[in-house]
Amino acid sequence: MGGWVKRMRSRRGAKPEPEPESRSVGRRRFLSAGAGVLAATRLKRTASARPQDELSVRNPSIRTREGESIPRKMETLDRQIWEEELSEFVPTRIFDAHCHIYQADFDLNYRAALARQEDFKTETVWTDCDIDTVRQVESVLMPGRQITRLAFPFPFYRCDFRKSNQFAGREIRKEPGSAALMLVEPSISAHEVEETILKHGLLGLKPYARYCPTRESECRITDFLPEHQIAVADRYGLLIMLHVGMKKSFADPRNVSDMLRLSDRYPRAQWILAHGARSFSPYPIEKAAPAFRGLPNLWYEVSAVCSMESFDVLFSQVDTDRILYGADSGDVAFSRGKIVFYGSRWGDLTPTTNQLGGELTFYLYEQLRAMRRAAIRLGLTSKQIQDIFFTTGDRLVRSVAKSMRDKFL
Numbered sequence: 115m116g117g118w119v120k121r122m123r124s125r126r127g128a129k130p131e132p133e134p135e136s137r138s139v140g141r142r143r144f145l146s147a148g149a150g151v152l153a154a155t156r157l158k159r160t161a162s163a164r165p166q167d168e169l170s171v172r173n174p175s176i177r178t179r180e181g182e183s184i185p186r187k188m189e190t191l192d193r194q195i196w197e198e199e200l201s202e203f204v205p206t207r208i209f210d211a212h213c214h215i216y217q218a219d220f221d222l223n224y225r226a227a228l229a230r231q232e233d234f235k236t237e238t239v240w241t242d243c244d245i246d247t248v249r250q251v252e253s254v255l256m257p258g259r260q261i262t263r264l265a266f267p268f269p270f271y272r273c274d275f276r277k278s279n280q281f282a283g284r285e286i287r288k289e290p291g292s293a294a295l296m297l298v299e300p301s302i303s304a305h306e307v308e309e310t311i312l313k314h315g316l317l318g319l320k321p322y323a324r325y326c327p328t329r330e331s332e333c334r335i336t337d338f339l340p341e342h343q344i345a346v347a348d349r350y351g352l353l354i355m356l357h358v359g360m361k362k363s364f365a366d367p368r369n370v371s372d373m374l375r376l377s378d379r380y381p382r383a384q385w386i387l388a389h390g391a392r393s394f395s396p397y398p399i400e401k402a403a404p405a406f407r408g409l410p411n412l413w414y415e416v417s418a419v420c421s422m423e424s425f426d427v428l429f430s431q432v433d434t435d436r437i438l439y440g441a442d443s444g445d446v447a448f449s450r451g452k453i454v455f456y457g458s459r460w461g462d463l464t465p466t467t468n469q470l471g472g473e474l475t476f477y478l479y480e481q482l483r484a485m486r487r488a489a490i491r492l493g494l495t496s497k498q499i500q501d502i503f504f505t506t507g508d509r510l511v512r513s514v515a516k517s518m519r520d521k522f523l
């Protein structure tokens with residue numbers, strides 16, 4: 115998750131755009147999915163109650179975030195990048211430590227819009243995304259790769275947490291070697307965390323600074339991940355996938371000191387810093403890497419980082435057996451765009467924001483290109499690359515799963 119948070123925010127409450135002539139795959143999926151049946155029933159009921167108004171009853175337009183459809187094939191530019199730059203670099207076996215699975219029905223704003231028959235633009239790339247959807251796209255974008263994953267729900271602003279976590283737990287069982295995390299927000303009690311984890315076989319927590327009661331840009335770790343939740347993770351030796359808040363991420367010394375204190379106080383929790391310590395520019399990782407060196411329970415996951423400069427710091431200052439590949443699949447990875455950093459900040463270049471012209475390829479490819487360039491420059495060995503893409507993530511998740519099975523289940 116990155117700068118698109120800002121885009122979504124700015125769109126909330128914006129005037130709905132007209133539905134494009136050829137309806138997207140997402141729209142068709144919506145109509146054929148459970149949520150679509152629900153909407154159709156509701157519309158029908160309204161129609162039969164007021165037959166004289168039948169013509170005025172309309173199907174609300176449901177649009178996905180960038181209005182993109184699920185990629186069914188590579189375009190010429192994608193194929194060129196994959197074949198010339200990526201196919202030799204990306205190993206056959208992959209563990210993706212950052213994957214979102216969700217249904218639009220878990221978004222309470224969406225449900226409210228349906229009830230009011232209002233047009234709606236989703237916060238997500240597609241309306242629904244289950245494991246099969248992710249696998250389908252992966253087979254197009256990363257052909258011939260065998261991929262397992264760490265998955266979690268999508269953090270809708272107004273979210274049905276219970277259903278989201280239940281869905282994640284159920285979906286992940288379809289894929290041996292994969293695991294799922296629980297989406298949490300600060301008001302969830304320790305008891306509920308514990309109960310949800312055990313009930314759905316989840317292996318850790320996925321908190322979000324966007325659920326912070328204060329402003330995200332000023333939100334410290336324990337503001338959005340209270341210590342009563344961390345204590346549960348510590349007791350069970352669970353994973354915590356941490357996407358930190360605050361404007362400067364770990365370039366803000368308060369995040370660094372909080373992380374040092376928490377990793378020490380809760381040593382059995384396995385802390386994974388999402389997006390390379392939220393390093394869409396190199397500045398956060400430049401501060402985080404030396405400060406956290408040697409911490410036994412701290413890891414870095416690299417999804418959506420498209421900056422070669424960030425990977426340059428990460429690969430040169432962090433042991434490669436502490437780095438986990440992640441894609442942000444099910445969210446931005448498979449859509450077109452790139453996170454770029456400029457001046458002292460970063461933002462998303464997307465089909466909507468691109469004023470420069472020219473085609474965009476997938477975020478995933480931009481991330482892999484940046485990883486490859488940095489790996490070449492620093493002379494990473496094929497074993498190191500294999501560790502990053504598969505071994506470290508797979509091993510970490512298996513060790514947590516084993517410990518849960520042996521001690522608690």
Ligand SMILES: [Zn+2]
Nearest residue numbers: 115214442445
């Ligand atoms: Zn994400």
